[in-house]
Amino acid sequence: MSARLPPERRQELAARLRSARLRVTTPRLIILDALLRVGGHRSVEDVLRHLQREGIRLPRATVYNVIRSLVSSGLVMVADVGPGRMLVESAERWHHHFVCRECGSVIDVPCAVGAKPCLEPDLPGAEVEEAQIIWRGVCPRCVAARAEGGLDARDQETLSRPTGGSI
Amino acid sequence: MSARLPPERRQELAARLRSARLRVTTPRLIILDALLRVGGHRSVEDVLRHLQREGIRLPRATVYNVIRSLVSSGLVMVADVGPGRMLVESAERWHHHFVCRECGSVIDVPCAVGAKPCLEPDLPGAEVEEAQIIWRGVCPRCVAARAEGGLDARDQETLSRPTGGSI
DNA sequence: TTATCTGCAAACGCTTTGCATCGGA
């Protein structure tokens, strides 16, 4: 299963891992590759499905372990969009999230400032490392669908869940 | 177990429930009372422990059900401070959260604007209902402890976890 | 009277843990 990555891609990913002081292992290369390639936020389940579709089978626990090490070394980040699931995304540019109350989709919102601590809390003495904003409401897609009035709940569910899909 | 609340408190809580078009039931009165009285953010586990300490035993599922109806009617709100647990808090004033990476405590940060949609996302066409900010970093307490250098990890854990406690 | 909520148990989904084995540095 290590043969999937073209040599130069493998080089690049290995370099990233090494620069984060992580050992270069096959599962790490595979998962980092997947996360960087697809962008957006993905559940661990998505990652597993994606790998499976490419014929790669990794144990859940390994995927969790790998993601944890990637996160703690800053190569990828997790988005907090509510309890119960962990959404992983590449840490390319700092951004925030909009969660649609109707269809459940999670939409990336670019950060106007672009830096991780883009806002300051009123909390003297604290060391702020990052500020993440979560907006909740109804996404443009659902607003439009509602205006047209032609779509029932089932249709919407299918149409507007860009996140739930596979990577 | 319905005898715990003084009559006038019971009246007040019942009025709140009715104004939210919720039926007035004993578990709802008890749980709403607890959440309003203590303030701050509490896990469902905290709520259960608190009730237990007062000699009130409610099934988990009922607590979850009650909290869900209170949340969906706007009487209380849930804070998203990371995956895996649901923090409940009274919906008195809109505020944000600071999560300490060292001790895990969650600190309320007052919202400068005070309204739920205090920030606008760059997402044309969306209906924004609320914006919640999560800061991550090291809380003032841990910063101070680190500066003094006198506290080891265990001490800190005990000292600075105002959230994990009981209500 | 009726729709709604409670109370109990059991299931569920996601994540973590334990441990023997394997593999990169």
Place this chain on the structure above:
DNA sequence: TCCGATGCAAAGCGTTTGCAGATAA
């Protein structure tokens, strides 16, 4: 060689569901 990561299974945690019986409106 040796520390750290993998792979597997199984447990853990917080939350949800299903349904019979109770209860507010």
